[in-house]
Amino acid sequence: MPLRVTFLGTSGAIPTPERNPTGIFVAREGEELLFDAGEGTQRQMMRFGTGFAVSHLFVTHLHGDHVLGIPGLLQTMDFNDREAPLAIHGPHGTRRQLESLVNALGNRPSFPVRVNQVGGGDVAYRADEYEIRAFETDHDTRSVGYALVEDERKGRFDRERAEELGVPVGPKFSRLHEGNPVELEDGTVVRPEQVVGEPRPGRTIVYTGDTRPTVETIEVAEEPDLLIHDATFADDRAERAVETAHSTARGAAEIASRAGAKRLALMHVSSRYAGYTDDHLEQARESFDGEVFVPGDGDELEVPYPDAEE
Incomplete structure (x- = not known):
């Protein structure tokens, strides 16, 4: 089941000719999610x-570099005769501003x-096989981060062992699995435990x-497959990072x-x-x-299962 991340915008507060303001697109088995929408996000899409x-x-x-793309994106969706609902999730206390956008x-x-307003510890969205968890962050305004955490998957079915035990090929295989x-x-x-291995972990993306830097980022998910972290500054601006509630690459x-x-x-x-x-990168x-990498606009990344190489 593919899990793909597209970096739509990777700049800090001010865009550059190469980098758009923040936007991250995640596609998982036909479902499409967007994390932040800076100015120009619809064009990047x-x-x-x-x-x-x-x-x-x-x-x-x-x-602004995280939300000014919302009005234009919604207008384009409207022009395209969209009928499907859209849920916008944001930190507690931001409903009025989001409604204004x-x-x-x-x-x-x-x-x-x-x-939908969320705070640290809330499940912003629960799907059939994963959830989006909100966690506290430390910025100079109301803010949260998000973690996409997949459910555990079934253990591997040992067909050879099942046949050794006399289980006929067919529906009984599925029942055991x-x-x-x-x-x-x-x-x-x-019994299932005779032919089915231990549950296997799903994938996790933390943004x-x-x-x-916060301990909440560490605690929201165990050993994430991908951590997308603020790295606004290098060491030469470490004091500025603290002052403006950002992180350095080293801190990330x-x-x-x-x-x-x-x-x-x-x-x-x-x-x-x-x-x-x-x-x-060096720091x-x-x-x-x-x-570790610094994504550019348009970069795509497939996130594999933790046991993909087994």
């Missing part, structure tokens, strides 16, 4: 071919738009939005290491670095042994 069939928009905070042009969209015992013709009962890497993350994406790079991110790698 066209440019990188994601389409507009987003069912949920998760807003980390209401600074929805109605910015004086006409409410013709399709249903629901605003579903966790139900089966009775053979001679009266022998075969902080803008924040200082320390959080990734403590969280046991497998991959670290350094996001929201300040325009002052003008596309030069070698220092970000992050001094604190994090996993894969």
Whole structure:
């Protein structure tokens, strides 16, 4: 089951010719999610071919570089005769501002738009096989981060062992894999634990939005497959990072290491670095042994299952 991340916008507060303000698109088995929508997000969606069939928009905070793309995106959806509902999730205390963005042009969209407020520890959205958890972040306004956490998957079915135990090929295989015992013709009962391995972990993506390093990022999910973390500054602006409630690349890497993350994406790079991110990467790698990268606009990443190589 594919889980794909498209980085629509990777800049800090000010866009650059190469980087749009923040926007992250996630596609999972036909469902499309959007995390933040800076100015120009709809054009980035066209440019990188994601389409507009987003069912949920998760807003980390209401600074312009994370939300000014909402009115235009909604208008384009309206022009395309959208009928499907859209849920917009944001931090507690932001409903009025989010409703104002929805109605910015004086006409409410013709399709249903629901605003949902969330705080740290809330499940913003529960789907059949995963959930989106909100967690507290430390920015200079009301803010949250989000974690996409998949449910555990069934253990692997040992067909060879099942046949050795006399289970005939057919429906009894499925019943055992579903966790139900089966009775053979001679009266022998075969239990699921005899032929099904331990449950296997799903995949996890954690996105902080803008924040200082926090313990909540570490605690929201165990060993995330991908951590997308604020890395606005390099070490040369460490004091500025503290003052403005952002993180350095090194600070993001320390959080990734403590969280046991497998991959670290350094996001929201300040325009002052003008596309030069070698220092970000070098400083992050001094604190994090996993894969670390600075995504560019349009970069795509497939997130594999933790046991994909087994």
